[in-house]
Amino acid sequence: MEKILMLGTDAIARGAIEAGISYATSYPGTPATQILEYVAKNSSVKAEWSVNEKVAYEVAYGVSLTGRRVLCSMKHVGLNVASDPFMTSAYLGVKGGFVLVLGDDPGAYSSQNEQDSRFYASFAKIPCLEPADAEEAKEFTKLAFDISEELNLPVMVRSITRLLHCISPVTISSIRPENNIKLEKNPDYLLAIPRNVVRLHSELNKKQEKIKKIIEKYGFNKVFDGHGNTGIIACGITYLYAKELGEDLPILKISAYPVDESLIKNFVNSLDQVIVLEEGYPFIESLTRKFTIKVKGKLSGDLPLEGELGVEPVLKIFSKIKSVSPNTGLIPRPPVLCPGCPHREFYKALNEAKPTFVTGDIGCYTLGANPPLKAIDTCLCMGASIGKASGIASQGIKRVAAVIGDSTFIHSGITPLINAVYNRTDILVCILDNSSVAMTGHQPTPAIGINAKGEETKKLDLAELCKACGVDSVEVVDPYDKKTTFEAIKRGLNTPGVNVVIARRACLLVAKKLKS
Ligand SMILES: Cc1ncc(C[n+]2csc(CCOP(=O)(O)OP(=O)(O)O)c2C)c(N)n1
Structure with a gap:
């Protein structure tokens, strides 16, 4: 082997x-x-x-x-x-x-x-x-x-x-x-x-x-014997954090759920206090509290309720370090839209058209919310942009735009588009079609006609799909052509009904691959 x-x-x-x-x-x-x-x-x-x-x-x-x-x-x-x-x-x-x-x-x-x-x-x-x-x-x-x-x-x-x-x-x-x-x-x-x-x-x-x-x-959940009256309950990867402490403490390693409660009860009974380590919410800590109040964890305030746990807060509990450093000393580098990204060009045109409110969605294009573009006003979950825009427009607010990527549109944007048409809202829907699921590493989408195995398959026509949903107008533009893009956005914002602008240009990182 x-x-x-x-x-x-x-x-x-x-x-x-x-x-x-x-x-x-x-x-x-x-x-x-x-x-x-x-x-x-x-x-x-x-x-x-x-x-x-x-x-x-x-x-x-x-x-x-x-x-x-x-x-x-x-x-x-x-x-x-x-x-x-x-x-x-x-x-x-x-x-x-x-x-x-x-x-x-x-x-x-x-x-x-x-x-x-x-x-x-x-x-x-x-x-x-x-x-x-x-x-x-x-x-x-x-x-x-x-x-x-x-x-x-x-x-x-x-x-x-x-x-x-x-x-x-x-x-x-x-x-x-x-x-x-x-x-x-x-x-x-x-x-x-x-x-x-x-x-x-x-x-x-x-x-x-x-x-x-x-x-x-x-035998997924097991006790590893150790010394002392403090024990650790460690779930998944936190077992490695516990080992990294270098203390020879008793550890109850949890690798499967639901956990037999008697295992926790017997473990804590022999201890003065127990520390519960888990990435995520205090799932096992809540259960442990049924059997003892001497628990250090997220609910007791000894470990953070939010964020990744990691090793540092655990070291702090054991007084191995004094404080948890807010960062690793590296300069934070949040992601930004790439130079030459077609989304960037689209947002410049959108900003010039001055929509009242822009509901965003999830993908590379969400980065348009950051300065200097500051082009998006809300982002909730995948597919939510169109529904949110419809809700805002339903209250009589004019010139609302929804921005959604091609993969996100196919994922969960089609039904809210039909909903917007059916309920007669006045919104502009902008589909940013970069021929890729760019944010997650350039996976193919049905709109480019290639499957997970890299084989050719049927290609979905987004413009025809929108027309079939009954939208009032569909315009396909190249975001590199700023004037045409701006005009299409302006028309879409100022004309009643559900209007769609598809800004189509392949992500630069996949364009080469698609041509070859
Ligand atoms: C429910 C859900 N599934 C998956 C993801 C991961 N995810 C983030 S953005 C995205 C899609 C982005 O593709 P697209 O809409 O084409 O935009 P692009 O990144 O190409 O601009 C995915 C799948 C998520 N955030 N939420």
Whole structure:
């Protein structure tokens, strides 16, 4: 067995490949993007960039129904989009192993919030595994497929940016054969309709004990003996923080949820105080407080409730350092629009047209909110720009513009566009089409007609799509042609109805690739 250095993302992908997956789905999102890229580039497994996370989840669910194993990966906020099929799939159950990998982003290095996916796993009543390093990331992902088939449930693997983007040694093993296809009709289990729901919920509840037994069987959560009356409960990667302290303290390492409460109870009973380390929200700390009040953690104010935890605050608790430095001494370098970026040119024209309010969306173009452009007034979540603009315009406010990227428009901008037309709002929608999902590393979109494997496929025509949604006007402009762009924006702002301006010019970093 070969041992190599791997990124956490690649280790997860490799674990899924070794587990014999037949398909992988995802929508790009840092820090989880490279998982699908690794599968697509380094194996013969079929893989797709889905148009959004909900679709990625549903396609994956379909694969699982055939009896085959499937990997679905996304960033933490992606699960908000996929939460509808996610929640109910736990009631229906799965057939072929279904593993959902979440990339959480404590510290919000490239995200709109810091939500903790462990709550989603608990909410859906499914198991969640949390690796501490790349080796565990690979092994846990592999095991997650077995557990999924043992329980007939989707299994979540929760990871975070620091693990997914770090390199550590991983043991490469052989690849298990794919499952045979066995697609069966089973209306009592596969139909989430009222006559089935309460029974399915009851069966899911009955599985909870079995989940705990399986977690125990695999030994995910274990106590490492040490000296002294202070103990540490460490979840996922924080186990490494605890080890880095160099203290020989008793540690309860948590790698899987739900956690058997008696494990925590017995651990804290023998101690004077316990320190709970976890990246994200105080999920295990809240549980620990049921058994002792002598807890140091985020709720006690000893550790920060926000941001990435990292090692420094942990060192401070142990008086190994006096204070936590606000930064690493490096000059902060927030991302900016690249020189020559077509979005930059578009914003200059938009600013000149003086819209009353500009609702933004998520992508490279969000950087237009920064000085000197200061072109965007709000940004909430993917696809929200058009709905927000409609809401503002519904109150009689004129000359409101929504700005949305091509991938974001396809992800979740089409339905609010139809909504705006249907409810007769007066807004200008600007689709910034740079032929790429630029922000997450230039993945292809349906509008350029190339799939995740780099093969040609059908190309979506955004202008025709908008017309089919019933918008009042669609103009396609080149943002490098400032005069035409400005005129189109002005017309769109001053003319009643839902008007669309598509500012089309490929991101400079992909333009070359598209031409060749
Ligand atoms: C729900 C959700 N999924 C994924 C992401 C990650 N993400 C940030 S921006 C973006 C898309 C950007 O593509 P596009 O709209 O084409 O704009 P560009 O970056 O190319 O300007 C994605 C997928 C996210 N922030 N939220």
